[in-house]
Amino acid sequence: MNVAAMNSLNNLQRLESDSIHILREVAACFERPVLMYSIGKDSSVLLHLAMKAFHPAKPPFPLLHVDTTWKFREMIEFRDHRARELGLDLIVHINEDGVKRGVSPFTSGATIHTDVMKTEALKQALSLHKVDCAIGGARRDEEKSRAKERVMSFRDANHVWNPRQQRPELWDLYNCRVGPGESVRAFPLSNWTEADVWHYIRAENIPVVPLYYAAERPVVERGGQLIMADDDRLELQPGEEIRTEKIRFRTLGCYPLTAAVRSDAADLDAVIAETLSSRRSEREGRIIDFDQSASMEKKKREGYF
Amino acid sequence: MGALQNNTQLRFLTCGSVDDGKSTLIGRLLHDAHLILDDQSQSLEADSKRFGTVKDGIDYALLVDGLEAEREQGITIDVAYRYFQTPKRSFIVADTPGHEQYTRNMATGASTAELAVILVDARKGLLTQTRRHSFIAHLLGIRHVLLCVNKMDLVDYAEDVFAAIERDYLAFAAALDFESVSAVPVSALNGDNVTAKSGQMPWFNGKCVLDFLETVQVGAGKDSAGARLPVQWVCRPDGDFRGFAGNVSGAALRPGDAVVIEPDGAPTSIQSIETYDGNLDVAVPGQAVTLTLADDVDVARGDVIRHADSPTQTSDQVQAHLIWMSPQAMIPGRQYEIKIAAASARAWVSDLRYAINVNTLEHVAQKTLSLNDVGVCNLSFDRRLAVDAYKACPRTGAFILIDRETNETVGAGMIDFALRRSLNLTRQKLSLDKEVRSESLRQKPAVLWFTGLSGAGKSTVANIVDQKLHLAGRHTYMLDGDNVRHGLNRDLGFTDADRVENIRRIAEVAKLFVDAGMIVLVSAISPFRSDRDMARDLMQPGEFFEIHVDASLETCEQRDPKGLYARARRGEIANFTGISSPYEVPKAAELRIDTDAVDPESAADMIIKLLDKR
Numbered sequence: 037m038n039v040a041a042m043n044s045l046n047n048l049q050r051l052e053s054d055s056i057h058i059l060r061e062v063a064a065c066f067e068r069p070v071l072m073y074s075i076g077k078d079s080s081v082l083l084h085l086a087m088k089a090f091h092p093a094k095p096p097f098p099l100l101h102v103d104t105t106w107k108f109r110e111m112i113e114f115r116d117h118r119a120r121e122l123g124l125d126l127i128v129h130i131n132e133d134g135v136k137r138g139v140s141p142f143t144s145g146a147t148i149h150t151d152v153m154k155t156e157a158l159k160q161a162l163s164l165h166k167v168d169c170a171i172g173g174a175r176r177d178e179e180k181s182r183a184k185e186r187v188m189s190f191r192d193a194n195h196v197w198n199p200r201q202q203r204p205e206l207w208d209l210y211n212c213r214v215g216p217g218e219s220v221r222a223f224p225l226s227n228w229t230e231a232d233v234w235h236y237i238r239a240e241n242i243p244v245v246p247l248y249y250a251a252e253r254p255v256v257e258r259g260g261q262l263i264m265a266d267d268d269r270l271e272l273q274p275g276e277e278i279r280t281e282k283i284r285f286r287t288l289g290c291y292p293l294t295a296a297v298r299s300d301a302a303d304l305d306a307v308i309a310e311t312l313s314s315r316r317s318e319r320e321g322r323i324i325d326f327d328q329s330a331s332m333e334k335k336k337r338e339g340y341f
Numbered sequence: 342m343g344a345l346q347n348n349t350q351l352r353f354l355t356c357g358s359v360d361d362g363k364s365t366l367i368g369r370l371l372h373d374a375h376l377i378l379d380d381q382s383q384s385l386e387a388d389s390k391r392f393g394t395v396k397d398g399i400d401y402a403l404l405v406d407g408l409e410a411e412r413e414q415g416i417t418i419d420v421a422y423r424y425f426q427t428p429k430r431s432f433i434v435a436d437t438p439g440h441e442q443y444t445r446n447m448a449t450g451a452s453t454a455e456l457a458v459i460l461v462d463a464r465k466g467l468l469t470q471t472r473r474h475s476f477i478a479h480l481l482g483i484r485h486v487l488l489c490v491n492k493m494d495l496v497d498y499a500e501d502v503f504a505a506i507e508r509d510y511l512a513f514a515a516a517l518d519f520e521s522v523s524a525v526p527v528s529a530l531n532g533d534n535v536t537a538k539s540g541q542m543p544w545f546n547g548k549c550v551l552d553f554l555e556t557v558q559v560g561a562g563k564d565s566a567g568a569r570l571p572v573q574w575v576c577r578p579d580g581d582f583r584g585f586a587g588n589v590s591g592a593a594l595r596p597g598d599a600v601v602i603e604p605d606g607a608p609t610s611i612q613s614i615e616t617y618d619g620n621l622d623v624a625v626p627g628q629a630v631t632l633t634l635a636d637d638v639d640v641a642r643g644d645v646i647r648h649a650d651s652p653t654q655t656s657d658q659v660q661a662h663l664i665w666m667s668p669q670a671m672i673p674g675r676q677y678e679i680k681i682a683a684a685s686a687r688a689w690v691s692d693l694r695y696a697i698n699v700n701t702l703e704h705v706a707q708k709t710l711s712l713n714d715v716g717v718c719n720l721s722f723d724r725r726l727a728v729d730a731y732k733a734c735p736r737t738g739a740f741i742l743i744d745r746e747t748n749e750t751v752g753a754g755m756i757d758f759a760l761r762r763s764l765n766l767t768r769q770k771l772s773l774d775k776e777v778r779s780e781s782l783r784q785k786p787a788v789l790w791f792t793g794l795s796g797a798g799k800s801t802v803a804n805i806v807d808q809k810l811h812l813a814g815r816h817t818y819m820l821d822g823d824n825v826r827h828g829l830n831r832d833l834g835f836t837d838a839d840r841v842e843n844i845r846r847i848a849e850v851a852k853l854f855v856d857a858g859m860i861v862l863v864s865a866i867s868p869f870r871s872d873r874d875m876a877r878d879l880m881q882p883g884e885f886f887e888i889h890v891d892a893s894l895e896t897c898e899q900r901d902p903k904g905l906y907a908r909a910r911r912g913e914i915a916n917f918t919g920i921s922s923p924y925e926v927p928k929a930a931e932l933r934i935d936t937d938a939v940d941p942e943s944a945a946d947m948i949i950k951l952l953d954k955r
Binding site: 044045046047049050051052053054056057060061063064087088089090091092093094176177183184199202203204205206207208209211213214215226227229231232 | 347348349350419420421422423424426430431433445446448449452453573574576577578582584586587588615616617618625626627628629631642666678680681682683735736739740741743748749750753
């Protein structure tokens with residue numbers, strides 16, 4: 037962003053510079069960092085910031101995607117295209133043990149599917165690649181327990197987060213020291229809001245998965261929510277039928293666990309206008325959050341991102 | 342929408358205890374500005390019924406108290422960050438607990454804030470905690486304060502109550518040199534003067550809370566010290582390009598500006614300011630950029646590129662305010678890892694001048710700092726660092742201390758000024774140096790450091806080694822912990838602080854003998870790893886041999902040559918290593934001798950072999 041005309045930074049410029057600072061600290065202080073690339077809008081911003089932070093060099097760490105095998109097909113295409121286009125290393129990790137056991141969001145339920153294919157898979161990947169810092173796109177405004185998490189969030193050798201024993205974090209002086217087997221999850225977007233993310237995407241012209249824009253797509257209505265029929269693994273229950281509706285997504289995850297919203301917002305400006313006037317928070321479309329009260333804090337303590 | 346893309350940012354801190362209605366104020370601010378979404382509002386209603394402390398109403402505090410323990414106990418434990426945006430500004434709010442045992446959390450929230458919102462209960466007026474919160478805000482360099490006199494509904498919206506509290510506060514705050522102090526009477530519960538002027542208090546002429554926050558000017562980013570760029574990352578994509586990445590602080594930098602690389606002092610100038618979006622004509626405070634320099638000077642992470650007209654204070658000793666954040670007390674002399682901007686070094690408190698009572702601001706003489714203590718100390722580094730006074734440049738004046746064993750962040754501090762003493766006191770250059778002296782003795786000097794529990798056999802083994810070396814024509818000297826305590830260290834006891842000083846003196850004496858070319862045998866329990874590392878760091882690489890004389894506690898108790906274990910078990914000796922004080926086992930000793938399995942003669946031979954192998 038061009039600030040030549042100004043003598044101080046505006047909100048988005050401050051957020052950008054602070055995030056770049058965090059990414060550079062990670063690169064300088066850790067031996068084997070990875071950038072957790074989950075293909076959503078926050079990841080797209082994170083990746084863009086990483087390209088900026090190390091310019092004219094490439095980011096000095098690979099991308100890691102934990103693939104639950106249930107992501108939208110368009111997400112996977114977008115992921116492979118972006119990594120190729122930017123010339124970055126992409127590690128894709130699937131929990132093969134979970135695949136063998138036939139774990140799926142339909143037969144196993146949202147909680148078990150997420151535990152095995154996401155949380156377990158993530159721990160496997162981090163241990164396998166001896167990752168000492170995993171950079172993620174989580175924001176503090178997403179959810180209450182995230183609001184208290186550090187930018188550099190320490191995990192013990194079992195990947196466990198202890199919310200009552202967090203390291204004090206002052207100024208932008210990040211403690212990056214870990215012992216053998218221990219690691220840190222770094223969250224450069226901690227201070228961004230959903231609105232900041234969208235405004236930045238527009239200001240910087242950052243590509244995002246087309247699923248964020250409204251289009252005619254095949255859906256079924258299930259439990260009051262719209263689920264997209266992304267492939268033939270979605271089995272219809274009695275009384276259900278697939279119909280075509282103009283929908284889009286506010287967040288992206290596993291297609292059976294991510295509810296769509298009816299919308300006419302087919303381009304970026306329309307999406308921003310809709311987001312800002314929305315009376316519902318974005319995580320409402322995430323089915324796993326509603327399993328139990330304080331569910332995110334519990335998942336995070338167990339090692340979920 | 343267009344406005345939101347260009348709006349400014351304000352980071353503020355709210356302080357006050359639960360009873361003052363701090364969380365209620367933030368909740369009310371979000372609610373009345375229509376910034377709470379429908380599904381959040383639904384879960385807030387459900388949570389209010391379950392955990393709420395407001396009878397038959399919405400408990401806005403639950404919006405901010407996120408951790409399960411906080412919701413169950415109805416208190417704020419940790420710093421929570423909240424975000425809200427209006428067409429004029431984006432706000433980042435740090436909500437911190439008010440109790441004294443959470444001083445460190447408040448300091449954490451204050452470290453990134455530009456303004457403090459301090460709540461006072463209109464019925465109670467200024468309390469000890471109001472003074473404490475104001476002092477911590479001042480300590481962390483916050484220059485603007487908004488005093489919210491809350492619960493005006495409970496004093497019948499009386500003007501004279503508000504006026505008296507405002508007057509008291511201004512009188513108190515005069516000593517804290519804030520740039521601006523404003524006061525507003527509110528009822529957070531009813532929403533008076535929160536997002537709109539209240540009809541209940543027509544006598545109040547100022548702005549409501551939201552209006553004030555949207556318009557206050559805090560002058561972010563300008564520092565009196567001038568322009569700096571602490572180097573975070575050296576960017577070398579290929580052989581041709583060499584850039585130095587970091588965030589600008591204090592003032593703007595431009596291509597062609599004359600700069601100096603600190604702490605070495607090499608002069609050069611800025612060739613270009615590179616970013617992903619192209620080269621810049623100017624980089625403003627806060628901005629993340631990559632600089633290239635006109636000359637091929639040596640620059641590494643941790644160095645500071647500063648404007649030629651704006652010198653840093655480069656020193657290996659500073660005076661600083663230190664906030665202690667660990668249950669493990671700060672002990673002068675103990676070594677910690679310091680992080681200051683992008684630089685790391687070893688640091689220790691060389692003199693704890695006094696602690697400050699955060700409630701009364703009185704100076705208190707203390708030997709150590711405990712959790713949540715604030716102290717003023719002299720801090721030494723193991724090398725010269727480019728620093729500034731925190732007031733003049735927070736980025737190069739703020740630091741954290743990290744425990745080298747546990748990797749915990751144990752302290753945070755703000756530099757007052759660099760101490761020049763270390764610069765004036767140059768080390769006397771000796772014409773006969775260590776090399777010359779050791780050559781004439783025909784030996785390489787060394788320290789054999791015997792550590793282990795009392796009764797493990799340190800002195801027994803050390804004595805045999807000493808005799809054998811002497812017979813082989815080597816020049817040795819023995820420093821026995823017990824003997825030194827009868828003379829040089831007669832003034833020291835067995836508290837943690839005294840143990841650290843005991844080892845420091847023994848290590849310094851050992852160093853003098855090494856300078857004289859001698860082989861020194863030190864026999865001392867030396868229970869703390871950080872102290873043994875400190876001794877090691879005093880010597881040249883290859884001179885220091887840590888020998889762990891190891892025997893189980895049971896064995897040592899059975900041997901008990903001086904009858905000390907028996908007395909410690911009876912409670913007659915306090916702080917006895919192995920019984921009531923810890924022994925930290927060496928992680929990387931040059932040699933470990935298990936005296937349960939190896940006899941002293943063989944042990945001595947192993948040590949001499951180790952020495953001869955050099």
